[in-house]
Amino acid sequence: MNAAETADRRAGSSERALAPRSLLEVDQLQVSFSVGKQLLPGRTQRVRAVDGVTFGLAPSRTLGLVGESGSGKTTTARSVVGVLPPTKGTIRLDGKDLYARGPGPDKAMRRRIQMVFQDPYASLDPRQRIRNIIGEPLRLHEPRRSDEERRLRLVELLELVGLDPTIAERHPHELSGGQRQRVGIARALAARPDLIVCDEPVSSLDVSIQAQVLNLLKRLQAEIRLSYLFIAHDLAVVHHIADEIAVMYLGRLVEVGPVDDVFAHPGHPYTLALMSMRPMPDRKKEHSRERIVLHGEIPSPLRIPTGCRFHTRCWLWQRLAKPEICRAEDPTLSPIGVAHSAACHFADHLVGQQGLGATARETSAHDDD
Amino acid sequence: MAVHGEAIAEHERGPLLTISELRVDLQSGARTVHAVRGLSYDIHPGEMLGMVGESGSGKSMSALAIMGLLPPGGQRSVSGSISFRGRDLLGLNPAAMRRLRGREIAMVFQDPLSSLNPVRTVGSQIAEVLRRQLSMRNTAARRRAIELMQLVGIPDAASRYRSYPHQFSGGMRQRVMIAIAIACEPKLLIADEPTTALDVSVQAQIIELFERLRRELQMAVLLISHDLGLIGQIADRVLIVYAGRVVESGTPDVIFTQSNHPYTRGLLASIPRIDGPRRNELPQINGAPPDLAAEIRGCPFAPRCPLVEGRCVEDPPTTWRAPGHSAACWATS
Numbered sequence: 001m002n003a004a005e006t007a008d009r010r011a012g013s014s015e016r017a018l019a020p021r022s023l024l025e026v027d028q029l030q031v032s033f034s035v036g037k038q039l040l041p042g043r044t045q046r047v048r049a050v051d052g053v054t055f056g057l058a059p060s061r062t063l064g065l066v067g068e069s070g071s072g073k074t075t076t077a078r079s080v081v082g083v084l085p086p087t088k089g090t091i092r093l094d095g096k097d098l099y100a101r102g103p104g105p106d107k108a109m110r111r112r113i114q115m116v117f118q119d120p121y122a123s124l125d126p127r128q129r130i131r132n133i134i135g136e137p138l139r140l141h142e143p144r145r146s147d148e149e150r151r152l153r154l155v156e157l158l159e160l161v162g163l164d165p166t167i168a169e170r171h172p173h174e175l176s177g178g179q180r181q182r183v184g185i186a187r188a189l190a191a192r193p194d195l196i197v198c199d200e201p202v203s204s205l206d207v208s209i210q211a212q213v214l215n216l217l218k219r220l221q222a223e224i225r226l227s228y229l230f231i232a233h234d235l236a237v238v239h240h241i242a243d244e245i246a247v248m249y250l251g252r253l254v255e256v257g258p259v260d261d262v263f264a265h266p267g268h269p270y271t272l273a274l275m276s277m278r279p280m281p282d283r284k285k286e287h288s289r290e291r292i293v294l295h296g297e298i299p300s301p302l303r304i305p306t307g308c309r310f311h312t313r314c315w316l317w318q319r320l321a322k323p324e325i326c327r328a329e330d331p332t333l334s335p336i337g338v339a340h341s342a343a344c345h346f347a348d349h350l351v352g353q354q355g356l357g358a359t360a361r362e363t364s365a366h367d368d369d
Numbered sequence: 370m371a372v373h374g375e376a377i378a379e380h381e382r383g384p385l386l387t388i389s390e391l392r393v394d395l396q397s398g399a400r401t402v403h404a405v406r407g408l409s410y411d412i413h414p415g416e417m418l419g420m421v422g423e424s425g426s427g428k429s430m431s432a433l434a435i436m437g438l439l440p441p442g443g444q445r446s447v448s449g450s451i452s453f454r455g456r457d458l459l460g461l462n463p464a465a466m467r468r469l470r471g472r473e474i475a476m477v478f479q480d481p482l483s484s485l486n487p488v489r490t491v492g493s494q495i496a497e498v499l500r501r502q503l504s505m506r507n508t509a510a511r512r513r514a515i516e517l518m519q520l521v522g523i524p525d526a527a528s529r530y531r532s533y534p535h536q537f538s539g540g541m542r543q544r545v546m547i548a549i550a551i552a553c554e555p556k557l558l559i560a561d562e563p564t565t566a567l568d569v570s571v572q573a574q575i576i577e578l579f580e581r582l583r584r585e586l587q588m589a590v591l592l593i594s595h596d597l598g599l600i601g602q603i604a605d606r607v608l609i610v611y612a613g614r615v616v617e618s619g620t621p622d623v624i625f626t627q628s629n630h631p632y633t634r635g636l637l638a639s640i641p642r643i644d645g646p647r648r649n650e651l652p653q654i655n656g657a658p659p660d661l662a663a664e665i666r667g668c669p670f671a672p673r674c675p676l677v678e679g680r681c682v683e684d685p686p687t688t689w690r691a692p693g694h695s696a697a698c699w700a701t702s
Contacts, residue, residue, distance in 0.1 A: 068568040068569070068570055068571075069539075069568055176657045177424070178657060179657075206423035206424055206595060206658075207423060207595050207597065207636055207639065207640060208423060208635065208636060208639060208653070208654040208657075208658075209423075209657070210639070210640075211639035211640070211641075211651040211652070211653040211654070212653045212654075212655070214641065214651055215650050215651055215653055218649065218650065233568060233569060234569075234641075235569075235643055236598075236640065236641040236642055236643045237641050239641060239642075239643045239647065240641035240642075240647060240648070240651065241641075259647075260647070263643060273570070274569060274570070275643060277569045277570060277572070277573040278569060278598065278643060279576075279596065279598035279599045279601065279602040280598050280601070280602070280642070280643070280644050291573070293570070293573045293574060293577060294570040294573070295574065297538055297540060297541075297568075297570070297571065
């Protein structure tokens, strides 16, 4: 839509790690909540759901955010879309602080960040026709347009997401899951956003429909200047769609880097465990690789372990005979490659561990074709 | 007596459960929904059978038919047969079915929170099954419930006996559901998407648990899932279900490397992989599964099939069989 996008996309795969110019910059984000007996002052406790998260996202790129439930990824997403003010830290879009003027971004800024939800059934008003569901952001963000212009834009949006324009007169319950998710995407696109936060957009869809929606998201990114912050628990989906990946654990970023690097040489034992636990259909590969099953569950943010937050579930810590440093010192996110960082005292011990060998793309370059 | 003994031995060697030509039609307002359209398969003692299909493929509905939990009376019609250890389950009266359910066949559902009673402790819900189904006394039931909680990997079982479901995480609740299901050591455990709502780490733990329980208790498990990776990893045999019928079955190796059905192949190609090169575009199956109310004349997959030919639209495909592999497709038979 804009001449600059072509230049951005030309920035080539070798340099994309250097993340040219950020569209979104999240800097030392911290989000706390009060929990406990709110009526008794002194009994309340602060929980840091997100505790010092920093990352950037360039135009026309996708950042995959992964982690178990309780890792803080959804909280991060809610702050990024402008509905949850940070306790500390900043979120900037094109250099402008989203929360500079109080509790949330102004309308112009909100327009630029849209969201696609996990459950397209729950996120569409069942009493509205599709025409109204997509029409609402059109009226809100482009109030000066005539009815005829809006109608044309509606048809354009439906066609863009691969829906027949006759669907406009229907209600959500008359559509299939895949069609509903396309409506959710069209509604997000209606505002002409620069960034779409996708919260598990395919995990409630059937397998044969997942590929259709993932292909649609990739095609839209190539056609319109769009960045995605893509939250998913399925690493295979993130591997497919993202350029960079950020792994969260208990409110912290434990690893961040270009997808191919992270999958080939994970620098954090948590990342490696997440990858190894993902079942693969190929039995031969399945049996030849080591499966690391993480035991227990992510600890409560009220009882954050000392030192490295992950040490209580860390297989590497066990294997190294429980070195004291992991219990005593909180590791910082440190570079282990080009634009690739991990927060582990023993990241170098993982070098010999193979990731999943996904080092090359089927096509040589990162062209959006 | 001797004849009787031999008869038992005979069906112990054969399948534990045989479903043939099962059809389930449900009345939904003016529409008749064909939830299951002639499903046939069997499960052997101790076998882990994986069933893969999309929503509306009839996989959950066929499980409910085995459990005798289909919506009641006049709203449905069921035909075909479900034979469990020589008995036809469709002909059992409700009292006999209740005795069988829980004791010989048990089921675990996707959403453990809505299956547990929120105002009763988890321990008492496990103990209740033992008291009712096995007529255990209170103290014995309590002791056994704690053992079961330990067996399914709930730490601190004795003290967590008195916890309520909301105090448990999703993974722990699913363990409680599994403890209830295996309380009477059933011959067959049906698990319908048991790990879908759970994190990968918890999913891996639950899968380890299923593998262990099957070994230790010699149960057959019917594992229903849309996750091909999961099924490929732990099933002995895989059924691919589409529009209420089995379209292909075989060992995971056969299904994942030599599939003979375009639907299976399409599904396998369309899943993003972490173990291969990244692709710009995923090969996708276009369209959507058939409407449940639609009458299907030929092959149900024909409208979405890349290999479709004339007779696919006209006649339902016959099932092609080889040892350890079968597929219902005109084009590849």
